[in-house]
Amino acid sequence: MVTKQIDVKEAQARFQELLSHITSGVEWIIMDGITPIARLVPVSARVAGLHAGAIWTSPDFDEPLPEEFWTGNA
Numbered sequence: 115m116v117t118k119q120i121d122v123k124e125a126q127a128r129f130q131e132l133l134s135h136i137t138s139g140v141e142w143i144i145m146d147g148i149t150p151i152a153r154l155v156p157v158s159a160r161v162a163g164l165h166a167g168a169i170w171t172s173p174d175f176d177e178p179l180p181e182e183f184w185t186g187n188a
Contacts, residue, residue, distance in 0.1 A: 115155075117141045122151065 118140055125132060125144050132142050132154060142154040 115139050115141050117143060119143045119145050119150075122146050125154075 116139060118135075120128070120132070120142055122144050125142070136142070136154060136156050143150050144152040144154060
């Protein structure tokens with residue numbers, strides 16, 4: 115994904131154009147001077163749950179760590 119920066123005032127004036135760029139794979143960082151204030155990305159790139167099965171959790175993820183972990187003898 116290509117990332118570009120744009121000033122907040124220019125982003126307001128070109129919002130519709132920015133949206134069309136997003137659908138073609140461009141991510142926009144909206145800047146207020148030199149400070150980044152927002153990121154404009156496609157929803158499918160950032161919404162949790164759209165890629166079911168992509169992340170898994172070990173059945174013992176919440177078990178206490180072994181003593182060797184704490185003593186440094188692992």
